[in-house]
Amino acid sequence: MKHSLSPTPVQHRFVMSMTAINPFSRLAERAQTLVTRAVATSVFCASFAAPAATCPPNLPPSATPDSAYTVNADDTVIHIATGLMFKRCNEGRSGVNCATGSTTLNIWPGALTASRNSTFAGYSDWRLPNLQELRVLLNDSCHTPSINDTVFPNTASSPTWSSTTYTQAGNASAWIVDFSDGQSSPLDKNTGNYAVRLVRAGGVFDAVPTRILNIDDSDTGSRYQPATDGILLLRYLLGYRGAALIATARGISPQRDATAVELHIQRYIDSKAFDVDGDNQVLALTDGLMIVRRLLGLSGTALTAGAKQGSRTDDEVRDAIDLLKP
Numbered sequence: 001m002k003h004s005l006s007p008t009p010v011q012h013r014f015v016m017s018m019t020a021i022n023p024f025s026r027l028a029e030r031a032q033t034l035v036t037r038a039v040a041t042s043v044f045c046a047s048f049a050a051p052a053a054t055c056p057p058n059l060p061p062s063a064t065p066d067s068a069y070t071v072n073a074d075d076t077v078i079h080i081a082t083g084l085m086f087k088r089c090n091e092g093r094s095g096v097n098c099a100t101g102s103t104t105l106n107i108w109p110g111a112l113t114a115s116r117n118s119t120f121a122g123y124s125d126w127r128l129p130n131l132q133e134l135r136v137l138l139n140d141s142c143h144t145p146s147i148n149d150t151v152f153p154n155t156a157s158s159p160t161w162s163s164t165t166y167t168q169a170g171n172a173s174a175w176i177v178d179f180s181d182g183q184s185s186p187l188d189k190n191t192g193n194y195a196v197r198l199v200r201a202g203g204v205f206d207a208v209p210t211r212i213l214n215i216d217d218s219d220t221g222s223r224y225q226p227a228t229d230g231i232l233l234l235r236y237l238l239g240y241r242g243a244a245l246i247a248t249a250r251g252i253s254p255q256r257d258a259t260a261v262e263l264h265i266q267r268y269i270d271s272k273a274f275d276v277d278g279d280n281q282v283l284a285l286t287d288g289l290m291i292v293r294r295l296l297g298l299s300g301t302a303l304t305a306g307a308k309q310g311s312r313t314d315d316e317v318r319d320a321i322d323l324l325k326p
């Protein structure tokens with residue numbers, strides 16, 4: 001299975017526009033630098049088990065470290081900042097490290113239908129991700145692949161379909177993301193056979209990463225505060241609800257009342273966003289305490305001493321918390 005991609009003005013325009021509108025603009029900038037190399041080496045084989053990613057030195061840290069995700073036992077993965085749930089393996093693959101089977105390649109209409117028909121892990125609302133959702137997974141610091149290959153092992157090195165139609169060519173093309181090099185381009189819907197990665201949930205994709213730790217949705221000056229947001233989370237985890245939950249614990253111009261605070265916290269307990277030590281549970285005296293400590297500015301052992309239960313390192317706990325306060 002071989003595909004050859006040529007650089008087009010469209011691709012370059014797209015990369016530039018993504019830089020302007022996308023909060024993950026580093027991804028787009030990185031993609032731009034990769035276009036030349038990508039085109040020079042754009043031969044892909046979907047069943048090829050990719051070696052470890054190549055990560056050139058002196059680039060900023062990855063925007064998609066392990067701590068950006070919660071990997072569930074049923075081989076679903078939650079992207080914490082957006083709440084999107086992805087299937088860990090490309091369609092056609094399964095098992096440990098997605099090493100069983102080979103990636104199913106499909107034309108775009110077939111990919112749309114197969115996505116809607118999936119009942120993987122007991123969910124019936126799988127779909128093909130739109131372009132922004134798919135690009136959330138790009139690791140702009142590496143290529144071959146340009147995705148976190150611990151979380152998404154054996155990712156297809158062929159293009160992966162998005163659900164987004166390219167509207168300037170009679171709607172005949174749809175956007176793909178190529179996770180071997182980070183490139184996006186529009187390809188013909190009915191002649192190209194490409195890979196599929198399923199997504200579900202997450203609501204409408206929010207162009208601004210969710211400020212999960214701004215629990216009271218307060219104004220800029222008190223956006224992330226230990227004495228308000230931190231206390232609200234701790235109280236909730238200790239069982240406080242209603243007026244007792246929010247009494248004297250909200251910041252400047254809070255947009256959430258007690259009910260909205262409860263819904264917000266529970267949503268991100270369910271998504272495991274608040275499981276910052278990675279032990280698969282959200283507890284007041286572990287995760288809650290470390291989140292308050294981080295809001296106080298602590299790091300290293302001062303952040304985790306006596307509170308960390310999971311296997312994450314101190315820095316990974318710190319990064320997992322910092323992801324919640326973009």
Ligand SMILES: [Ca+2]
Pocket residue numbers: 213214215216217218219222223224225228229251
């Ligand atoms: Ca706040």
Ligand SMILES: [Ca+2]
Pocket residue numbers: 274275276277278279280281282283286287309310
């Ligand atoms: Ca935990």
